[in-house]
Amino acid sequence: MKQLKRNAAVFFAGLMLSAAPIAVSHAADKPTLAFVVNGASDFWKAAEAGVKKAQSEMPDYQMELKYPEQASVAVQQRLMEDLVSAGVKGVMVSAVDPKTQTDGLNKIGSQTALFTTDSDAPQTNRVAYIGSSNIDAGMQAAEIAKKAMPDGGKCIGFVGLLGADNAKERIQGMKDGLKGTKIELTDVRGDDIDQTRAKKNVEDALVASPDVTCMVGFYSYNTPRIYEALRDAGKLGQITVVGFDDDPITLGGVKEGTIAATVVQQPFEWAYQGMKLMAAYLKGDKSGVPSNGLIIIPTVIIGKDDVDKYAASLKAMAGK
Structure with missing residues (x-):
């Protein structure tokens, strides 16, 4: 801590x-x-x-x-x-x-x-x-999923650039971290840093994979687009969300419990x-x-209990 x-x-x-x-x-x-x-x-x-x-x-x-x-x-x-x-x-x-x-x-x-x-x-x-270390960050994402889904489940990931090393390594790190569990990362969809497409990828996944129980946003904007798509579909809080980075929507979701936690760079x-x-x-x-x-x-995991600490640190620094 x-x-x-x-x-x-x-x-x-x-x-x-x-x-x-x-x-x-x-x-x-x-x-x-x-x-x-x-x-x-x-x-x-x-x-x-x-x-x-x-x-x-x-x-x-x-x-x-x-x-x-x-x-x-x-x-x-x-x-x-x-x-x-x-x-x-x-x-x-x-x-x-x-x-x-x-x-x-x-x-x-x-x-x-x-x-x-x-x-x-x-x-x-x-x-x-x-x-x-994107491998380490991916393994931290796996830790979030394992804590949130002790009984296992099916995850779909979303990322900007599928060919970039940061994406490949985060995906591999998460898969490595999930070995030996009942959680599986079955697919990752890219959007070429097009945020409209990023949200549509989530919407399409909800239709194509009704059995999905977990979604992972591997780039900073992916988690907010996951949040919005689930909210619009009335499924927010029904599907585990694992985030990356600290977009305000992401931190808000972590605080309210609709996002399990986020890996912050x-x-x-x-x-x-x-x-x-x-x-x-x-x-x-x-x-x-x-x-x-x-x-x-280093990257760090921010969970529900850590968001207020972040906010307090921000407020304290603003007062200096």
Whole structure:
């Protein structure tokens, strides 16, 4: 519990910072660092705040957070190439589909310092990954399901990018964590970070699989769309919901008991620590890069009894 409080405090410290848009103009006398996300989602607002805090501490750099126009490999690659052409010295990216982006990412890594976050691309020339252990996060999701469903059941998962490593690893972690139980993750449906499609996936699953007893939202917006679809179908509270991240709808559902619990990541820390790591690396200080190239920021489970602690921490920090 002490670890939970510590990690929760760190996470909320990030969320308390303003998530104002990051300036995109390149100052000629300042090296520019860019944090490139995989698609439009409120999940990345905390990362914006992390970039802003790092910028305030390192005024000699220009720092940007960039959203691709859509969650596609081609669009994200073009964005990164444009950044490199504009003289960006370091790029930290949540790759849309690392398995098919190897050549493109290596091209970026040959021209600038390349780091990954959220969804790793370990087969590329990236310097390091900073983010969650998605396997561990998936296993935490399994722990939530096992506690909520002691008699077993059938789960269907929902995720943005089925090809992304973060999705694959969370799914695998959950399956590993469910081994030996009567709970089975039978299907996972992708939506390409289209929230309208995300909700429709849930609605379709309710029709196609009337025997489903559990739904898992593997991306930050999936759990709210599950919540809304179940509410509209009059099945909220009848199907176990396992969440990821801390969307207000998700936390509200956890508080009221309609969502069993949620696995919370710390994108603020990814961005804040990541930008500082890139800046140090560019100055020749490689001491912050571990030999295995992995910097893991822990995930935590937030259950019904923890939501008020989160709220209290947020209120206390706001008063400082």
